[in-house]
Amino acid sequence: MPHINIKFFPVDLHRDTEQQLVDELTEAVTTAFGCSPNVVSIALEPVEEQRWQAQVYQPEIVERQHLLRKVPNY
Template sequence: MPHVNIKFFPVPLDRNQESKLVAAITEAVKNALGCDENVISIALEPVEQAAWNDRVYQPEIVARRDLLRKVPNY
């Protein structure tokens, strides 16, 4: 049911760091939404900095600002 897509500038994440991140997000979603962790899907999507404005900032942050619950402050 819940799907989380984390977009970020590419950084090297080893398997341990990635596992910890996914576990923390899973736990937060499970607790907030009261769902079983088996129904949660999580995608980690690196986006090059040069493409960020066109692929993420404009379509997902600016155009969908009404959905944001935390707004970037930069």
């Protein structure tokens, strides 16, 4: 607790860029929730563009809109 799952179109993330993302997310989450970095988990999940609507947009954005704190503009 807490867990972050980032879904994105496949892109080659340089190892340093990925580590920076993980470090900055971990810092933001531990600050917001007042928890130890040891309890934060982060997943990076590439999703093919042709599967985005069915796999991400409909089930996680449309159907769970009440949970969104930032809504996409597409």
